[in-house]
Amino acid sequence: MSVSLLVVSAGAIAGNIPAIVQAYPTVNETLIELLTTIPSLFIILTILISPKVAQRIGYKQTVQVGIGIVCLAGLLPVVTTSFTSLFLSRILFGVGVGLFNPLLYTIAAGLYSGGHLATVIGLQSAFEGIGGMLITFLVGQLLVTGWRYSFMVYGLAIPILFLFGLFVPDIRPTTSDEKEAKTGPTIDRTLIYYLILLFLAVTVYMSIAVKVTGLLYDKAIGDATDGSNLLAFIGFGAMTAGMVFGKTVRIFKEWTIPVSFLGMSIALLLLARAPNLWIASLAVILCGFSFRTFVPYVFNEVNQKSQQATAQTALLLIFFNIGTAATPLTIAYLQHLFPFLHQSGLFYGGAVLMLVLGGGVVVVGKVGFMMRMSDSRKR
Template sequence: MQKTSNSLTKFSILLVSVITASAPAINANIPALAKAFPTVPLSQVELLTTIPSFFLMLSILFSSWVAQRIGLKQTVQLGVAITAIAGLTPVFTNSFDLILVSRAAFGLGVGLFNSLLVTIISSFYEDQERSKLIGFQSIFEGLGGVLVTFIAGQLMNFGWHVSFWAYLITIPALVFFTLFVPKISTTKPVVKTENNLPKTPLFNSRLISLLILTFVVVSFYMIMGIKVPTLIVDSGYGTTTSASYVILDLSLGSMAGGAIFGKLYDWVKNYVIVLGFSSLAISMALIALSNTISVTILGGFLTGLGFRLYIPWALNIVNMGGNGNPWATSLILMSYNLAGSMAPYTALLLQSVLKINQLRNIFWMNTIAYLVITILVVLFLVGFSKFRNRVTDNT
């Protein structure tokens, strides 16, 4: 494990995390973009907000390969540079196809460094400091969502082109990372295990379960993100600008979730995800019932809070050990982004299968899904706790 005490190094690593959650910040643009491109189906317009996730997933597949050849730091720098160029491209074009390509490139760039950030944190820090910094990473991801969403929402008053200037945030992230993060060794670490987590094979039941759970959780989370602006505008109680405030509060909730994750995990351990899923279920019910922007904003905040209790928990579980587990981290993030990229079509499929005709009913579907997940997780954790106690008593 490499050692570093420079607080600017921590800040620079975390600042890059600002970019990783910024792709959904233009979700509130969907109604405006749909009007700007009336011949393009709505599902394809919505794809602008989710296609970064698909290419992020593909990029994760070879990010470690690239890092082994040019270095971890250089790979992050390359990824951030790509996101800067791709993020600003829509400012200068009226071509839907080019905008779609730029959004794909944005995801490609993020994918080059997304999984490596957790590896870098695990290379510099361990134990409680590692889990604390992973929690702070969620705060900075949420902060990025807040800043980019807020700026994009305000700039949207001047047109959807102008709103993409919000991605200038990528420039200081690149500068700080370049200046203050030292070169990082790419040699394969010897992973040491913690008391309750012995060394496991490349694939194991815990990892497979996390991959499936992540896919399901993210699918319903992303469906909320792409559908809530349309719900607000179509229901007549808000505009695209006010819809951006819901996405903004979703990011604020993410920040809050990241801020409290470390303490909550210390207090309740794995039961932290029960709190997360409960928050998600409540938030979806609030949005389904809402007829005012304030209630929907509250639902957005609780959505971000619950979701950011789950993600750092999953990443912390697979990175327990002295130097992290980049393979497992990459798989979790691939599951995350596969679910995110498929969200518009997952929504269409569920609407068709469940015969959902009203937009509000999509949020009732999400409510039921998260309630079921919460109950199943509680049953699993209680059952596992009893099993562990029996084993302890017999030894």
């Protein structure tokens, strides 16, 4: 759980950008803005090799190396004055997160199973949200002492590394794990189904982060500060979903995905029609809760049922990060094709898409059930 606090912490330094621009007036501003997003690219690239590294040096050791890199890379800007060193530190930060991110699910699956595993994966999701909010808050508090010192927040990785090494047992790769590392993941229909759903859901979810402040201005119900507060409320909804994920899955079972998508659809519709900040706040909390119910459900299913859980989890994380990074471009392209997807129209469109996806999941589930029943009768 403590390691999960670091998973989404790369973007926490976004508030530093104006100060860094002033500190390096000769550096292109776009290059400085990349400091917040360049880790995501290297997270994607490193996730691909993480399972193979783990096969060579061990799962626990790979996670420890990743945490150590995050700690060193995170703290480097405190002592360096070179922008080149600062930029390289952000690249290394992404490498560190990419090393341990997929292995957290593998270690959880090696230590727990059934309902206990579902609960642990839900808590991992909750702690990712908590980590994002906590580290962003601490960066803001430290920023008053100077932007370099705000990077000291990544010193949080030191006690996390100590606690992980002291309390988390090592797990050994199975024969299937070793084969998986050599051959790579099997891309079956179920995995493709999850990848498509994940990419689309992430894009819709991230559209709130990208466009919600503009929506508040368009409706004349809030400003940039209110938009920032709404993003915090999304995190609150996501954290709550993770805390109760085990119970949610026990209640809804195979209906968890369509119920999650219905919740996102209702949330986006509320946001599009919100007459005030109270309704907008309720909408984003519901959206965060629904989305962070869907995401751990997919990861839980893969780790519970797949014989290639580590590699398939890595693919899911890659699509998650690609969807996140590509959201502004995806939205711009869709708005070019469909001009009505501006302002409130974007959220109406997202609501319709999630409703259609939820209905599609129900249809696919019923068809699969009927096929299984037909096969059992033939036998």
